[in-house]
Amino acid sequence: MSAVQTPSPAQDDTRRRSPLAEVLFSLMRSRTFLVGLFIVLFWVACALFGEHFAPYDPLADDIINALAPPSREHWFGTDQIGRDVFSRVIVGSRDILTVAPLATLLATVAGTALGLLTGYFRGIVDDVVSRILEAFMAIPVVIVALLAIVALGTSKATVIVVIGLSFAPIIARTVRSAVLAERELDYVAAAQLRHESAFHTMFVEILPNVIPPILVETTVRLGYAIFAVATLSFMGFGIQPPSPDWGLSISSNYGMIGGGFWWTVLFDALAIASLVIGVNLAADGVHGALND
Amino acid sequence: MSLSLVTLFLLSIMVFLGGQVLPGNVGRAILGPFADQRAVDALNHTLGVDRPLLTQYATWIWKFVRGDMGTSYIFRSPVAPFVIDALGNSMKLAAVAFVLVVPIGILGGVVAALNLNRPLDRIISLGGLSVTVLPEFVTGIILILIFGVWLRWLPISAAWPKDAGFFTQLYYLILPSLPLFLVLFGYIARMARSGMIEALDSDYTRTAVLKGLPWRTVIWRHVLRNALLPTITVIATQTGYLIGGLVVIETLFRYQGIGSLIFTAARGKDFPMLESGILTIGIVYAVATLIADFLYSVLNPRIRLGSDQ
Numbered sequence: 001m002s003a004v005q006t007p008s009p010a011q012d013d014t015r016r017r018s019p020l021a022e023v024l025f026s027l028m029r030s031r032t033f034l035v036g037l038f039i040v041l042f043w044v045a046c047a048l049f050g051e052h053f054a055p056y057d058p059l060a061d062d063i064i065n066a067l068a069p070p071s072r073e074h075w076f077g078t079d080q081i082g083r084d085v086f087s088r089v090i091v092g093s094r095d096i097l098t099v100a101p102l103a104t105l106l107a108t109v110a111g112t113a114l115g116l117l118t119g120y121f122r123g124i125v126d127d128v129v130s131r132i133l134e135a136f137m138a139i140p141v142v143i144v145a146l147l148a149i150v151a152l153g154t155s156k157a158t159v160i161v162v163i164g165l166s167f168a169p170i171i172a173r174t175v176r177s178a179v180l181a182e183r184e185l186d187y188v189a190a191a192q193l194r195h196e197s198a199f200h201t202m203f204v205e206i207l208p209n210v211i212p213p214i215l216v217e218t219t220v221r222l223g224y225a226i227f228a229v230a231t232l233s234f235m236g237f238g239i240q241p242p243s244p245d246w247g248l249s250i251s252s253n254y255g256m257i258g259g260g261f262w263w264t265v266l267f268d269a270l271a272i273a274s275l276v277i278g279v280n281l282a283a284d285g286v287h288g289a290l291n292d
Numbered sequence: 293m294s295l296s297l298v299t300l301f302l303l304s305i306m307v308f309l310g311g312q313v314l315p316g317n318v319g320r321a322i323l324g325p326f327a328d329q330r331a332v333d334a335l336n337h338t339l340g341v342d343r344p345l346l347t348q349y350a351t352w353i354w355k356f357v358r359g360d361m362g363t364s365y366i367f368r369s370p371v372a373p374f375v376i377d378a379l380g381n382s383m384k385l386a387a388v389a390f391v392l393v394v395p396i397g398i399l400g401g402v403v404a405a406l407n408l409n410r411p412l413d414r415i416i417s418l419g420g421l422s423v424t425v426l427p428e429f430v431t432g433i434i435l436i437l438i439f440g441v442w443l444r445w446l447p448i449s450a451a452w453p454k455d456a457g458f459f460t461q462l463y464y465l466i467l468p469s470l471p472l473f474l475v476l477f478g479y480i481a482r483m484a485r486s487g488m489i490e491a492l493d494s495d496y497t498r499t500a501v502l503k504g505l506p507w508r509t510v511i512w513r514h515v516l517r518n519a520l521l522p523t524i525t526v527i528a529t530q531t532g533y534l535i536g537g538l539v540v541i542e543t544l545f546r547y548q549g550i551g552s553l554i555f556t557a558a559r560g561k562d563f564p565m566l567e568s569g570i571l572t573i574g575i576v577y578a579v580a581t582l583i584a585d586f587l588y589s590v591l592n593p594r595i596r597l598g599s600d601q
Contacts, residue, residue, distance in 0.1 A: 135298035138529075138577065139306070140536025143570060146558045147310030150566065227427045231540055234429045235555065250433060254544070258448055262437050269433045273426050280425045 026289040033285020039278025043271075047094040056084035058091040058244040067256075070263050077263035079253055088244035089267045093275070095239045096246065099156055099163075100225040106164030107171055107225070108218045114168060115175025116202045120183055130176065133169035141166045141228050142235070149237045159238050163228050167221050174217045178210040212290040219283035223276055230272045246272050296581035303574040308349050311567040322365060356571060362564035366557075371568045374553060379572060382538055382549035385450070388462065389469040389534070390527075393476045398523055400477065401484025402516070408489065416481060424478030428537045432471040432544045439467055450547035468545040472537050476530055483526040487519035494518070521592055528584025535573050 027033050051058075056074075062082030070077045076085035114133070118126040145162045152158050182188060183206065191201045232238030233247030241248060246268040253264035319335035320327070336342045340351060355362070361371040404416040423431060440448035452464040491497060492515055500510045539551035546552070550569055557565035 131295070131298060132302065135295055135302050138296065138299040138532045139303055140532055140539075142536040142539045143303075143554075143573070144306070146539070146554060146566070147306055147570070150558045150561060150563075151310040223425055227425065231427045231429060234427075235540065235543060236559070247427075247429075250429065254433060254436075257433075257436060257441055260441060262441055265433050266437055269430045272430050273434075276425050276427070276430075277422060280421075 023289050027285060030285040030288055032281050033289065036278045036281025036283070036285060039274055040282055043093040043275050043278070044097060046090045047097045050091040050094065054084075054087035054090045056087040058083065058087040059242055060084075067261055067264070076267045077261075079249070079264045080256065080261075083244075085263060085267055088249060089246070089271050092244040092246045092249060092268065092271065095156070095243050096226060096229050096233070096272075096275070099159055099239065100222060100229045103160045103163035103229070104167070104218060104222045104225045106160060107167035107221055108214065110164065110168040111171025111217075112175050112207070112214055114172035116179055116207065118172065119176035119179025120198065120202050120206065122180075126176075130173075133172055136166075137169050137173075139166075142231065145228075145232050145235075145237055154237055154240060156239065159229060159232055163225050163232075166228075167225065171214070171217050171221065174213050175210060178213045179206055182206050182209055216283070216287045216290055219279070219286045223279040223283055226272075226276050226279060230276075296578040300574045300578045304353065304571055305349075307567045307570050308352065311563040352567075356568065361568035364557075364562055364565045366560050366562045366565070371564050374565065375550065375568050375572050378548060378550040378553040378569070379576070381547065382542070382551060384461065385465055385468055385542070385547060385549055386472070386534060386538065388465045389472040389476065392469060393473045393480060394527065396473075397477045397480030398484045398520065400481035401486075401523070402488050402519070404481065404485045405488035405492065405519075413485075417485065420478035420481045422478075423474040426474075428471040428475060428540045429544050431474050432468075432541060435467060435470050436544075448545075450542075450545040468541050468547060471541055472534060475537060476534070479526050479530055480523055484519060484523045487522040488515065491515040491518040517591065521588060524584055524588050524591065528581050531577055531580040535577065 060083065062078065064082065065074070065078050066080055066082040068074055068078045068082075074084050074086065076089060079085055079088070114129070118129050141163060144166050145159070148162045149158055179202075188201060188205060191205045196205070229238055230247040233245050234251045236248075236251060239245040239248055241252070249268045250265045253261070253268075257265055319332040319339065319341070323332055323335060333342075340348060343351075359372060361375060363369065364371050364374065367374070400416050400420065404413040407413045436448050439446045446467040447464055448467070450464050450468045452461050456464070496518075497510060497515055500514045501507075505513075535551070538549060539555055541547070542549040542552035543555050550573060554566055554569035554573070556562075557569060
């Protein structure tokens with residue numbers, strides 16, 4: 001974040017708040033952002049401390065009480081081997097909230113580097129790389145994941161790499177277009193006249209000035225990363241049992257919903273929906289605050 | 293179009309690498325860890341996986357182009373009939389989703405634009421946006437619970453009885469097509485809305501109004517036509533998404549489409565099936581993009597095929 005406040009020397013700091021404070025101020029006044037942040041923080045708290053306030057051990061089975069409907073003992077009922085659904089939903093936020101942010105981080109780092117390189121050097125390399133990235137973006141993440149997982153096997157690391165690399169071109173595109181505008185400005189020309197290395201110009205001079213669009217794109221991507229992780233877990237290619245992960249729980253229980261055991265899937269589905277919507281609301285708020 | 297060909301090429305490379313190179317010794321994988329090394333070598337030679345990569349790739353593509361998709365490891369029979377059957381089923385599902393979503397999505401966007409910033413606009417825009425960001429299997433599960441389990445209006449599986457007629461099949465396809473509908477609705481309505489707003493705000497609309505044309509004529513003849521253009525682009529670009537969505541939806545609803553075909557093939561490490569399935573999807577994507585480009589040029593008075601832009 002500190003990069004956002006890199007002040008230009010000409011700016012009059014006495015009358016205005018620093019840009020960072022300005023952004024934070026408008027974020028705190030954005031109802032969309034606050035609602036989103038609240039939902040996300042709720043699930044983060046569940047991920048961190050869920051075990052301590054979950055009423056049951058999310059992994060402990062209790063065959064006698066299997067498939068019990070919601071009741072006072074089991075608020076959300078129990079699943080097919082008698083595990084408490086409420087406890088599983090609470091603790092189930094942990095894996096998705098580790099894998100999705102890590103994938104987003106990878107996408108942001110790789111995408112920013114690619115975007116800086118293609119935007120700064122332009123020319124034939126940019127043309128070729130951009131075309132390839134654009135073509136790559138058309139391939140659905142699920143397909144990339146299927147191939148990678150067949151070839152490399154299932155693990156959290158595979159999921160992180162697949163989603164990270166699938167999203168990197170999208171971030172690269174955003175960064176590239178921001179860099180294209182920046183590189184025409186005087187401070188870049190000044191750096192070039194000082195014979196700074198290209199690396200220095202890109203990462204020390206330009207990068208701090210393109211942080212806002214990167215931040216927006218990253219928060220948006222986090223929403224899609226959660227979407228993708230949940231989907232892959234549901235498909236059996238993501239987080240593996242016995243994790244109480246939401247997508248995974250739905251995949252192991254939805255075969256029985258014809259029998260009316262709705263509680264084994266509904267709460268997990270609502271949990272995913274709330275987290276995805278929470279992140280998107282927060283992203284929307286960040287977008288609004290940075291584009292004012 | 294050229295771009296979608298690059299996509300297709302990239303996809304074929306990825307499929308080739310993922311399916312034939314990275315898994316390592318194919319013969320060993322098929323015959324198991326206890327098979328005799330000579331048998332493994334012989335099988336590798338029969339399958340052609342001991343030849344140089346470039347030769348393998350070229351042979352593979354050439355065979356595919358001629359309709360020879362290889363032999364399934366699991367079913368021990370040619371892959372092509374499976375892929376063609378599955379593709380047909382997927383097209384039915386996608387067709388139902390598209391037939392529902394294109395008119396309703398465009399209508400939603402147009403209605404939203406005509407009621408700009410009024411409650412109706414807010415409801416359509418916000419509603420569309422919220423359902424678009426949800427994973428298909430989540431909306432799918434919730435829809436199954438509502439319409440299949442609680443109300444019992446629609447079957448929860450897409451596998452219709454044997455010899456079902458057109459309307460029975462349609463009945464079984466409504467529920468599976470709804471999650472796709474919801475995701476696409478948001479995109480299409482948003483594009484139609486912004487295209488419409490832009491068209492309403494343009495000089496040609498003002499001219500049309502000022503020269504005294506009735507409002508209805510202005511909307512139909514001038515605004516709508518220009519507002520639809522970006523929508524077509526979205527529909528085309530969403531084909532890629534739709535294919536990803538099909539994999540999930542077909543799995544959820546146990547539907548024998550191309551998505552569940554490649555999913556099952558991936559789980560069973562049935563590489564010829566997996567490769568052919570994915571490559572077929574890539575071709576469908578490229579063709580869809582081509583059709584969209586064509587439609588765009590037909591509808592856009594500023595672009596005509598054959599002119600320099």
